[in-house]
Amino acid sequence: MAPVKTRLATVWLGGCSGCHMSLLDLDERLLDLAGRIELVYSPLTDVKLFPEDVAVTLVEGAVCTDEHLELAGLIRRRTGLLVALGDCAVSGNVSAMRNGLGGAWPVLQRVYGEAAAGAGPGEPGLLPRLLDEVLPLHQVVPVDLFLPGCPPPADLIHAVLLDVLEGRRPDLTGKLRYG
Numbered sequence: 001m002a003p004v005k006t007r008l009a010t011v012w013l014g015g016c017s018g019c020h021m022s023l024l025d026l027d028e029r030l031l032d033l034a035g036r037i038e039l040v041y042s043p044l045t046d047v048k049l050f051p052e053d054v055a056v057t058l059v060e061g062a063v064c065t066d067e068h069l070e071l072a073g074l075i076r077r078r079t080g081l082l083v084a085l086g087d088c089a090v091s092g093n094v095s096a097m098r099n100g101l102g103g104a105w106p107v108l109q110r111v112y113g114e115a116a117a118g119a120g121p122g123e124p125g126l127l128p129r130l131l132d133e134v135l136p137l138h139q140v141v142p143v144d145l146f147l148p149g150c151p152p153p154a155d156l157i158h159a160v161l162l163d164v165l166e167g168r169r170p171d172l173t174g175k176l177r178y179g
Protein backbone atom coordinates (compact mmCIF):
# COMPACT_ATOMS: atom_id res chain seq x y z
CA MET A 1 0.00 0.00 0.00
CA ALA A 2 1.29 3.47 -0.86
CA PRO A 3 2.41 5.55 2.15
CA VAL A 4 -0.02 8.18 3.34
CA LYS A 5 1.14 11.61 2.27
CA THR A 6 0.97 14.71 4.44
CA ARG A 7 -1.62 17.15 3.16
CA LEU A 8 0.12 20.50 2.64
CA ALA A 9 -1.31 23.83 1.51
CA THR A 10 0.46 27.05 0.68
CA VAL A 11 -1.41 30.34 0.55
CA TRP A 12 -0.53 33.69 -0.99
CA LEU A 13 -2.18 36.60 0.82
CA GLY A 14 -0.75 40.14 0.68
CA GLY A 15 2.83 39.41 -0.31
CA CYS A 16 5.15 39.70 -3.30
CA SER A 17 5.38 35.92 -3.93
CA GLY A 18 9.02 36.00 -2.83
CA CYS A 19 8.29 33.55 -0.03
CA HIS A 20 6.86 31.10 -2.56
CA MET A 21 9.94 31.67 -4.73
CA SER A 22 12.05 30.68 -1.72
CA LEU A 23 9.96 27.53 -1.39
CA LEU A 24 10.66 26.74 -5.04
CA ASP A 25 14.35 27.33 -4.32
CA LEU A 26 14.31 23.94 -2.62
CA ASP A 27 15.05 22.75 -6.17
CA GLU A 28 15.73 19.00 -6.34
CA ARG A 29 14.65 18.62 -2.71
CA LEU A 30 11.12 19.26 -3.96
CA LEU A 31 11.26 15.90 -5.73
CA ASP A 32 11.93 14.13 -2.45
CA LEU A 33 9.17 16.10 -0.72
CA ALA A 34 6.75 15.32 -3.55
CA GLY A 35 6.91 11.66 -2.54
CA ARG A 36 5.84 12.51 0.98
CA ILE A 37 3.51 15.48 0.53
CA GLU A 38 0.18 15.96 -1.20
CA LEU A 39 -0.09 19.60 -2.26
CA VAL A 40 -3.82 20.17 -1.80
CA TYR A 41 -4.01 23.95 -2.29
CA SER A 42 -1.48 26.50 -3.51
CA PRO A 43 -0.94 29.30 -6.03
CA LEU A 44 1.21 26.66 -7.73
CA THR A 45 -1.90 24.56 -8.46
CA ASP A 46 -5.35 25.28 -9.86
CA VAL A 47 -7.39 24.31 -6.80
CA LYS A 48 -10.01 27.02 -6.19
CA LEU A 49 -11.41 26.14 -2.76
CA PHE A 50 -9.39 25.63 0.38
CA PRO A 51 -9.96 21.97 1.30
CA GLU A 52 -10.81 20.22 4.56
CA ASP A 53 -8.31 18.31 6.71
CA VAL A 54 -5.07 20.05 5.79
CA ALA A 55 -2.15 18.96 7.99
CA VAL A 56 0.12 21.95 7.36
CA THR A 57 -0.51 25.33 5.74
CA LEU A 58 2.23 27.83 4.92
CA VAL A 59 0.80 31.34 4.63
CA GLU A 60 2.75 34.02 2.78
CA GLY A 61 1.73 37.65 3.12
CA ALA A 62 -0.25 39.87 5.41
CA VAL A 63 -4.02 40.17 5.70
CA CYS A 64 -4.89 43.12 3.46
CA THR A 65 -8.45 42.60 2.20
CA ASP A 66 -11.81 41.29 3.34
CA GLU A 67 -11.16 38.26 1.13
CA HIS A 68 -7.91 37.54 3.01
CA LEU A 69 -9.76 37.90 6.30
CA GLU A 70 -12.36 35.33 5.32
CA LEU A 71 -9.78 32.94 3.85
CA ALA A 72 -7.59 33.15 6.97
CA GLY A 73 -10.51 32.03 9.13
CA LEU A 74 -11.30 29.14 6.79
CA ILE A 75 -7.64 28.08 6.69
CA ARG A 76 -7.43 28.12 10.48
CA ARG A 77 -10.53 25.97 10.87
CA ARG A 78 -9.26 23.41 8.35
CA THR A 79 -5.55 23.29 9.22
CA GLY A 80 -3.62 21.37 11.86
CA LEU A 81 -0.36 23.35 11.87
CA LEU A 82 -0.58 26.92 10.62
CA VAL A 83 2.75 28.52 9.71
CA ALA A 84 3.24 32.25 9.13
CA LEU A 85 5.79 32.18 6.31
CA GLY A 86 7.90 35.30 5.96
CA ASP A 87 8.01 38.75 7.46
CA CYS A 88 4.77 39.97 5.85
CA ALA A 89 2.76 37.16 7.45
CA VAL A 90 4.68 37.45 10.72
CA SER A 91 4.72 41.22 11.19
CA GLY A 92 3.02 42.94 8.27
CA ASN A 93 6.40 44.09 6.90
CA VAL A 94 6.30 45.74 3.47
CA SER A 95 2.60 45.06 3.03
CA ALA A 96 1.81 47.08 6.17
CA MET A 97 3.72 50.17 5.04
CA ARG A 98 0.46 51.60 3.75
CA ASN A 99 -0.95 51.66 7.29
CA GLY A 100 0.80 55.00 7.77
CA LEU A 101 -1.52 56.56 5.18
CA GLY A 102 -4.47 56.18 7.53
CA GLY A 103 -6.91 53.79 5.89
CA ALA A 104 -8.00 52.20 2.64
CA TRP A 105 -9.46 55.31 1.04
CA PRO A 106 -6.29 57.46 1.31
CA VAL A 107 -4.35 54.54 -0.20
CA LEU A 108 -6.72 54.35 -3.17
CA GLN A 109 -6.48 58.11 -3.64
CA ARG A 110 -2.70 58.02 -3.44
CA VAL A 111 -2.49 55.25 -6.04
CA TYR A 112 -5.28 56.19 -8.43
CA GLY A 113 -5.58 59.95 -7.94
CA GLU A 114 -8.85 61.31 -9.33
CA ALA A 115 -9.74 57.87 -10.65
CA ALA A 116 -9.91 56.59 -7.06
CA ALA A 117 -13.66 57.20 -7.02
CA GLY A 118 -13.97 54.44 -9.63
CA ALA A 119 -11.75 52.19 -7.55
CA GLY A 120 -14.07 52.34 -4.56
CA PRO A 121 -16.03 49.47 -3.07
CA GLY A 122 -18.42 49.02 -6.01
CA GLU A 123 -20.84 46.14 -5.91
CA PRO A 124 -20.46 44.14 -2.69
CA GLY A 125 -18.61 40.87 -3.26
CA LEU A 126 -17.45 41.79 -6.76
CA LEU A 127 -13.89 42.72 -5.81
CA PRO A 128 -11.95 42.24 -2.60
CA ARG A 129 -12.10 45.37 -0.46
CA LEU A 130 -8.96 46.76 1.14
CA LEU A 131 -8.97 46.69 4.93
CA ASP A 132 -8.24 50.01 6.58
CA GLU A 133 -5.32 48.37 8.34
CA VAL A 134 -3.03 45.62 7.05
CA LEU A 135 -2.64 42.95 9.73
CA PRO A 136 -0.10 40.21 10.42
CA LEU A 137 -1.67 36.76 10.37
CA HIS A 138 -1.58 36.20 14.13
CA GLN A 139 -3.78 39.26 14.70
CA VAL A 140 -6.52 37.53 12.74
CA VAL A 141 -6.19 33.84 13.69
CA PRO A 142 -3.97 31.84 16.05
CA VAL A 143 -0.67 30.88 14.43
CA ASP A 144 1.29 27.79 15.44
CA LEU A 145 4.70 28.59 14.00
CA PHE A 146 6.41 31.80 12.90
CA LEU A 147 9.02 31.61 10.16
CA PRO A 148 10.32 35.13 9.57
CA GLY A 149 12.66 36.30 6.83
CA CYS A 150 12.14 38.30 3.67
CA PRO A 151 12.01 35.71 2.39
CA PRO A 152 12.82 32.86 4.79
CA PRO A 153 15.79 30.92 3.34
CA ALA A 154 14.98 27.77 1.40
CA ASP A 155 17.18 25.71 3.73
CA LEU A 156 15.13 26.81 6.70
CA ILE A 157 11.82 26.05 4.98
CA HIS A 158 13.19 22.64 4.08
CA ALA A 159 14.31 21.93 7.64
CA VAL A 160 10.89 22.89 8.99
CA LEU A 161 9.06 20.72 6.46
CA LEU A 162 11.29 17.74 7.27
CA ASP A 163 10.67 18.19 10.99
CA VAL A 164 6.92 18.32 10.44
CA LEU A 165 6.94 15.30 8.14
CA GLU A 166 8.86 13.32 10.71
CA GLY A 167 6.54 14.33 13.52
CA ARG A 168 8.93 16.68 15.30
CA ARG A 169 8.09 20.15 16.52
CA PRO A 170 10.56 22.37 14.60
CA ASP A 171 13.21 23.86 16.90
CA LEU A 172 14.01 27.25 15.43
CA THR A 173 16.21 28.46 18.25
CA GLY A 174 19.04 30.58 16.86
CA LYS A 175 17.89 30.04 13.25
CA LEU A 176 15.48 32.93 12.81
CA ARG A 177 16.12 36.37 11.40
CA TYR A 178 13.98 39.16 10.00
CA GLY A 179 14.70 40.78 6.66
Ligand code: SF4
Residues within 6 Å of the ligand: 014, 015, 016, 017, 018, 019, 060, 061, 085, 086, 087, 088, 089, 093, 094, 149, 150, 151, 152
Ligand atom coordinates in the same frame (compact mmCIF):
# COMPACT_ATOMS: atom_id res chain seq x y z
S1 SF4 B 1 8.24 38.52 3.44
FE1 SF4 B 1 9.43 39.53 1.83
S2 SF4 B 1 9.59 37.94 0.24
FE2 SF4 B 1 7.90 37.32 1.59
S3 SF4 B 1 6.03 38.21 0.67
FE3 SF4 B 1 6.80 39.70 2.16
S4 SF4 B 1 8.09 41.10 0.94
FE4 SF4 B 1 7.81 39.25 -0.28
